[in-house]
Amino acid sequence: MNENEKQVTQENQQTVEKLQQEKEELLRFTKELKAQFENYKKDVLREREQILKNANEYLLTKLIPVLDDMDRAFKDVEQSHSYKTFYKGVELIYKKLWKILNDEGFFKIEVKDKFDPFEHEAVERVETTEHEEYSILKVIENGYKFHNKIVKPVKVQVAIKPRGEQSAKTE
Incomplete structure (x- = not known):
């Protein structure tokens, strides 16, 4: 092997060692980056769990006065046996609860x-000519929104045209 070939081989060896070093550095960096990402x-x-926990705690703290009012109402009816005042008290508590919920962005869907x-879920269809088609005849269950997002649609009874009437018009 001549001097020129030795020099090329030595340079190649140095290049291989340098590339191997770079590869090991990149592998080390990649492993470190992966560990950081997992963390x-x-x-x-x-x-996220802590935020959810804090949000729940915030809402529950706002509901404590409602629970206290309910306890007082139950104690009062046990002592006075007056269901008329109990009803009025529960009605006030109900309004207070809705005020808290509305302040937090929770609303009953107006039908x-x-x-x-x-906004609605048709759980029952009634064939009728007395009402316009797709009119809501009855609310079966209330529905609710949270910041304009439907969390539960209103369950309703809906009017539809009688089947016999549609086929008679097409004949």
């Missing part, structure tokens, strides 16, 4: 005359 994911999950598939 970040755990931290975010822990933080209008026409069926709205975004």
Whole structure:
């Protein structure tokens, strides 16, 4: 082997060693980055759980006076045996509860005359000619929104045209 070939081989060897070193550095960096990312994911999950816990605690703290009022109402009816005042008391507590819920962005869906598939769920259809088609005849269960997001649709009874009437018009 001549001097020139030795030098090329030595340079190649140095290049291989340098590349191997860079590869090991990159692997070490990649492992470290992966570990940091895993820790970040755990931290975010822990933080999200803590936020949820704090939000629940906040709402529950606001509901404590309602529970206290209910306790007082039950004690009062046991002592006075007056269900008329008990009813009035529970009515006031109910209004207080709704005030708290409304302040937090929770609302009862107001039902209008026409069926709205975004806010209502038709659980019963009634064939009738007395009402306009898709008119709401009856509210079966109330529905609720939380910050304009439907959390439970209103369950309603809806008017539809009688089946015989539709086929008679097409004949």
